[in-house]
Amino acid sequence: MALLEIENLHASVGGKEILKGITLALEPGEVHAIMGPNGTGKSTLSNVIAGREGYEVTKGNVWLDGKDVLAMAADARARAGIFLAFQYPVEIPGVTTSAFLKTALNAKRRAAGQPEIDAMELLKLVKAKTAVLGMPYDMIKRALNVGFSGGEKKRAEVLQMTMLEPIVAILDETDSGLDIDALKVVSEGVNSLRSPDRAFLVITHYQRLLDYIVPDHVHVMAGGKIVASGGKELALELEAEGYAKYLNAAA
């Protein structure tokens, strides 16, 4: 069974249909990339799966490991194993990264019937994870994302992903605002999480990220639909030729 199954998904924002029938299945261990021009519904797809308010699903289903995702509130989806790495992680003044991580981790543990983690255990865990990811451990003492550089914010997202161990991770334009060094670090972090019981949906505008996070499948999205699918070579073709022919096909 696919870890994430999207069936004929239609969604609107303010009465305007953005997603016009998306069907996609992420099998265990797979990395799928979705590429496409701006304004084509890529971020809408990630927000709809994660459960952001303001999107109306008019048709279709989303299944996470057999569970009905659309029936759950956003926080329940996350606890069930969906992780959205944000394009623009929000800055939350006054809330330390460590307090936030502890709250998030314990929410998930409680839901899974596991004992809660205390502050000392959390510090140990964060120390281990930041070491693996090559991040400064001190980061967790700072307010969440406040004053972080673009690269630090994306690394913080990867750290959260590492700690929350999702079943399905969605990376929404994770490469935006990253220089090449940060891109490498973030990609290595993601690659270290690839495993046979996890799947990734990587949304990106550019092929560059896919040099580092090599996908099993590449889909082209245009006009709210998937208009072409293929292997990783499809990304290279898009890089060379652009999206023009798919835009015409979608129109």
Added chain:
Amino acid sequence: MKPSLITDHPFGEDYAKRLGVAPWRGHLPGPKVEEWRFTPLRSLAKIAFVPATADIDVDVIPRNVPKVPGAVRLVLVNGVYRKDLSDTDLGKGVELSHGKVAAKEGSSLVALNAAYAPASLALHVNGKAKKIIHIISIGAAGPTPTALHPRITLTAEAGASVTLVESHVGLPGEAYFSNPVASITVGEGASVRRYVSVDEDSEDFHLATSLVKVAGGGTYEGFHLGLGGALTRQEIRVALTGENANVRLNGAYALTGTSHHDITTVIDHTLPNCTSNQIFKGVVDGESHAVYQGRIHVARDAQKTNAQLVHKALFLSRGPQVDCKPELEIYADDVQCAHGAATGEIDPNHLFYLAARGIDPETARSLLVEGFLADGVNEIGDEAVREIFGAAIGGWLKRRQA
């Protein structure tokens, strides 16, 4: 004794005499007094409070009083010092005495306090006080609505330093009206840290006045936490009387129900090279009403003054009201002064971000509220007190959810 602000208040002295009520009822500032415009005292004036007596039977300290590690506890019940409930060893450098309160010039509330305060709890600090002084002021009305007038005097001699924590709490019973006055003198180069927590019950009144004088090179750090009460006002007046004096005045409040909470600060810069910094943050819910008034007065001679104040309020619902009035009165020409004020609601993008990490909406809101107030609380210089006050806010959030 002639109180200064009776004027044409409907509860004026004659009115009080004629009706045969306690004369202090005539001493309340009326709605025409500009400083009291946002905090009307009608609800207070409707209750026939009687002056507190010392013979109330109290032998326990309420549970909501925090334990400050290593601190000396001094307990006042209805404004009266209770040696039997207090610690006796104040540590090196601190002396305790009880003086009669002199009727001095001041606002009507200060005059009222002077008229009724049983005695002043006077602390005299010479050198560096080793232990934190924790004053616990307990209001206990018993079967009759009661007015109490705690009086605290703190004098830090030149070069001295001390940390004072004040907890203002109440015991179950009829409503009480606490009218505490603290007179604080910070000597030359001395340092006083004072952390005040007001956590009265929902039917109680608390109108506190702090009169602070800071001499040259001295530092005063004040923090005022407000978590409840029917009507609370924390008025802090600071006079910087020497050069290079500094004041940091911060606070946080969290209100629900019909609580009314007023922070009024007046900072007087009279001489050059002094600084004052204020950060006050509050959250409001229910039908509560928050007031912040911050006046900074910079005299003509007070060149090179640096004075900043910030007040921010967060609405948790659409019911509350917030009045904010910053006032800068500047007569010197070479100064840096600024004020900032903002009100807002919880950002839905913040809520979604936390939801996307599996955090339920109630927990997310609590986390965001604590985070919002942390800006103020983090200004508390003493780490243990910072944690205690943070925990008190956490407790307020839990009560609100329950």
